[in-house]
Amino acid sequence: MKLIGALLILAASSWIGLEVSRSYSERIRQLRMMKSALQSLEAEIMYGHTPLHEASRKISKQFVVPIQILFDCFSNKLIEREITAKQAWEESLKEIWPKTAMKNSELEILLQFGETLGRHDLVQQQKQIQLTLTYLERVEREATEKQQTYGKMVKSLGVLSGLFIIIILI
Template identity: 40%
Template structure:
């Protein structure tokens, strides 16, 4: 009896692990779309609204879900702190501190870090160019993430169940 309960628990745990991994594959393209949307809103705030960068970050963060919103709002809060560091340091610190909460990979992080070194230093038109370049790069990453999702999502679910079944067979 105890052996069967253990087998059921192992099957349930393996299945859950597989489904959690599959969820990460599904989450990555969604978060990349949200990030591209946030950068598009930020471009609008800077380009057409003539909004100062901290306020533009805060407004944009209000229109996107977490964890993308936490990156933007974290940078805005750090930037508004008295005697706060330059925008680049605020941006990098915010990206690095919030990154573990995302399903995104290091390629996307590199795009955001490069963007942070360009924002706030130049004129409006140059910032818009950098935002558009980052959006194009994120679109390429999103396409790759969709391919990964199609390739690995179903496999992760199946692999979780199969590995758990193998462990159960070896136990019995």
């Protein structure tokens, strides 16, 4: 009976360590997807001269959750309601944000991007997208450094915590 309990404790603590480590990797994956989505948005706007709602709909079909949901929600809000692109972007971000692995720093960057969305001519809009991509690139580098630094440590800490608890209980 003690052996089964010890194995359950070890499995649970190891699983917690793996999940925390996975969240670091998931954040990086979502940041990369967001950068790709913004690059696609730039291409649709600049070279396809596609309206914002239509470009967002196309982008939502190219990506997976949560980026897909963000752009789909944004497109729907632009079509269904008489609100500005800024308001639609902010509402869409707030709806999907709890479903992402991204942090508040990324939210601030994307909210700042939303401030200028749909307000400028094509060249200015392109510059705003490039600026946002630069910020996201910096955040991605920081997230990668954190993942490399803490990813293995958190996994090991999960296993070692389980072993420590087992030793104390036995």
